[in-house]
Amino acid sequence: MRQDTNMPTAEARDFAAGAASPAPGAATDTSIAIRGLGHSYGDLQTIERLDLAVPARAVLGLVGPSGCGKSTLLELIAGLQEPGQGELVVGGASSSQGRLERCAYMPQRDLLLPWLSAIDNAALALRNRGIGRRQARQEAGELFERFGLGGFERATPAELSGGMRQRVAFLRTLIAGKPVLALDEPFASLDAITRAEMQGWLAGALETQPRTVVLVTHDVEEALYLSDRVAVLSSRPARVVEELNAPAPRSAARDGTVTTPDFVTVREQAMRALRAGTK
Amino acid sequence: MTMRGRAMGRWLPPALLLAGLIGIWQVAASTGVLADVLNLEDFLVPSPAEIGESLWQSRSLLAENAWVTLKEMLFGLGCALVVGLGFAVALHLSELLRRAFYPLIVASQTVPIIVVAPILVVWFGYGIWPKLAIVALICFFPLALNTLDGLGSVDPEATKMMRTLDASRRQIFWRVEAPTALPFAFSGAKIAVAFAAIAAVFGEWAGSDSGLGHLMLQDNAQLETARLFAAVVVLSAMAIALVGLVALAERRVVTWR
Numbered sequence: 123m124r125q126d127t128n129m130p131t132a133e134a135r136d137f138a139a140g141a142a143s144p145a146p147g148a149a150t151d152t153s154i155a156i157r158g159l160g161h162s163y164g165d166l167q168t169i170e171r172l173d174l175a176v177p178a179r180a181v182l183g184l185v186g187p188s189g190c191g192k193s194t195l196l197e198l199i200a201g202l203q204e205p206g207q208g209e210l211v212v213g214g215a216s217s218s219q220g221r222l223e224r225c226a227y228m229p230q231r232d233l234l235l236p237w238l239s240a241i242d243n244a245a246l247a248l249r250n251r252g253i254g255r256r257q258a259r260q261e262a263g264e265l266f267e268r269f270g271l272g273g274f275e276r277a278t279p280a281e282l283s284g285g286m287r288q289r290v291a292f293l294r295t296l297i298a299g300k301p302v303l304a305l306d307e308p309f310a311s312l313d314a315i316t317r318a319e320m321q322g323w324l325a326g327a328l329e330t331q332p333r334t335v336v337l338v339t340h341d342v343e344e345a346l347y348l349s350d351r352v353a354v355l356s357s358r359p360a361r362v363v364e365e366l367n368a369p370a371p372r373s374a375a376r377d378g379t380v381t382t383p384d385f386v387t388v389r390e391q392a393m394r395a396l397r398a399g400t401k
Numbered sequence: 402m403t404m405r406g407r408a409m410g411r412w413l414p415p416a417l418l419l420a421g422l423i424g425i426w427q428v429a430a431s432t433g434v435l436a437d438v439l440n441l442e443d444f445l446v447p448s449p450a451e452i453g454e455s456l457w458q459s460r461s462l463l464a465e466n467a468w469v470t471l472k473e474m475l476f477g478l479g480c481a482l483v484v485g486l487g488f489a490v491a492l493h494l495s496e497l498l499r500r501a502f503y504p505l506i507v508a509s510q511t512v513p514i515i516v517v518a519p520i521l522v523v524w525f526g527y528g529i530w531p532k533l534a535i536v537a538l539i540c541f542f543p544l545a546l547n548t549l550d551g552l553g554s555v556d557p558e559a560t561k562m563m564r565t566l567d568a569s570r571r572q573i574f575w576r577v578e579a580p581t582a583l584p585f586a587f588s589g590a591k592i593a594v595a596f597a598a599i600a601a602v603f604g605e606w607a608g609s610d611s612g613l614g615h616l617m618l619q620d621n622a623q624l625e626t627a628r629l630f631a632a633v634v635v636l637s638a639m640a641i642a643l644v645g646l647v648a649l650a651e652r653r654v655v656t657w658r
Contacts, residue, residue: 197561201565202564202565222564223567226565226566227561227562228562229558230558233556233562235577237580246568246576247567250572251567298566298567304565
């Protein structure tokens with residue numbers, strides 16, 4: 123059992139269970155500040171002089187051409203990598219260990235462990251903190267009901283549909299109780315209908331469980347619908363071409379939102395920025 | 402189709418083929434055609450019926466020697482399992498050990514280990530120990546290499562995911578790496594079990610006073626061809642049963658495939 127997270131377990135659980143405000147003692151400042159960030163793999167500069175700020179409990183969408191370093195940026199924020207240059211502060215922590223403690227990362231593929239049931243997958247973070255299997259299952263089970271997965275607790279990942287797998291993967295990220303979520307193209311592998319459904323679902327989930335979110339996607343519409351603000355990145359080395367405010371706050375009624383004239387205008391603006399930044 | 406129907410569909414064709422082959426052999430051997438074609442004396446080419454008869458008549462002798470060989474196989478496999486899995490885990494966890502040992506292990510696979518059996522007999526005598534050593538040596542490699550490959554085949558993204566979910570190195574090993582490696586370890590175990598029978602018999606040929614391999618040499622010298630075949634049948638049955646047991650265990654344990 124590891125006891126080096128800065129959030130005591132009980133408080134982390136309150137947070138995961140949807141407590142109205144962050145638990146006392148938890149980092150109250152959950153914002154992200156990125157200044158002059160640079161990163162390279164060997165000679166290949168992937169990120170250059172990047173500045174970004176995400177206020178606490180806001181959702182920042184990141185769009186950019188493929189291979190522009192979005193995923194690297196996400197791994198940097200999550201504390202999985204150490205930046206080459208610049209400053210990267212997540213919830214007051216700048217060390218990679220500190221960022222790792224404050225941030226939960228949801229990879230592109232759901233990566234549910236096939237030898238665990240849906241509920242045991244979702245409860246992984248609790249088990250890693252040393253909570254017993256029964257209690258972990260009980261805590262995760264409450265969220266299963268709330269997020270439309272009731273009845274599928276004991277199902278194996280292979281028995282779940284793509285959308286449900288993605289929901290379990292998201293619950294797994296949420297139950298970790300971290301104030302910051304780094305989501306890497308969470309819905310890229312889903313078909314169009316399921317993806318739209320899952321976007322509405324995520325909007326609802328963030329409504330009840332607000333977190334500071336960095337959402338990487340290649341889908342401009344998805345970014346604008348789910349985010350408060352969208353940063354358009356250039357091709358490698360990645361820098362911010364343009365930042366746009368999302369036209370409407372996300373709501374569970376996705377279809378009504380994405381067809382309004384405002385939304386369409388901003389979407390076109392984002393597409394122009396994307397084209398301008400793509401070499 | 403029902404479950405039983407499907408099982409029938411799977412087992413029936415090979416069973417019929419086997420029965421057909423034995424039938425042809427029976428006819429060819431009992432009419433003397435097979436001996437004529439091979440240009441041999443009749444008594445050197447036993448028919449399946451004669452082999453069956455020998456199996457029954459020498460049942461206690463066969464069982465006694467089969468038990469000796471089975472013990473050699475099982476203890477040797479046990480040693481290989483413990484040492485092989487231990488090696489795989491140690492090499493997986495330590496970059497330095499892996500860099501030092503891995504090339505040597507792979508290279509040593511080209512050494513025909515079976516030829517060291519006579520040396521082992523010189524060192525350890527005629528008892529169970531040289532056989533145990535040869536079985537363990539032969540079975541070690543498929544177990545260790547398969548398990549090591551399995552441990553290395555873990556998706557790096559899954560490891561990252563676990564790290565952000567506060568998993569310690571130990572938890573990543575038990576919750577992700579070990580289950581990932583399990584099917585690989587079972588593949589290695591199936592190969593090892595099949596090798597174990599060969600290794601045990603070779604060990605006995607190099608020097609022994611009991612065991613199916615010992616019995617085969619005796620029968621060969623005394624031209625007891627039917628019992629020689631009977632010993633082969635018993636050895637094969639043991640190897641097949643052990644592989645079957647491992648396959649069964651795999652199906653019980655690795656439920657997610």
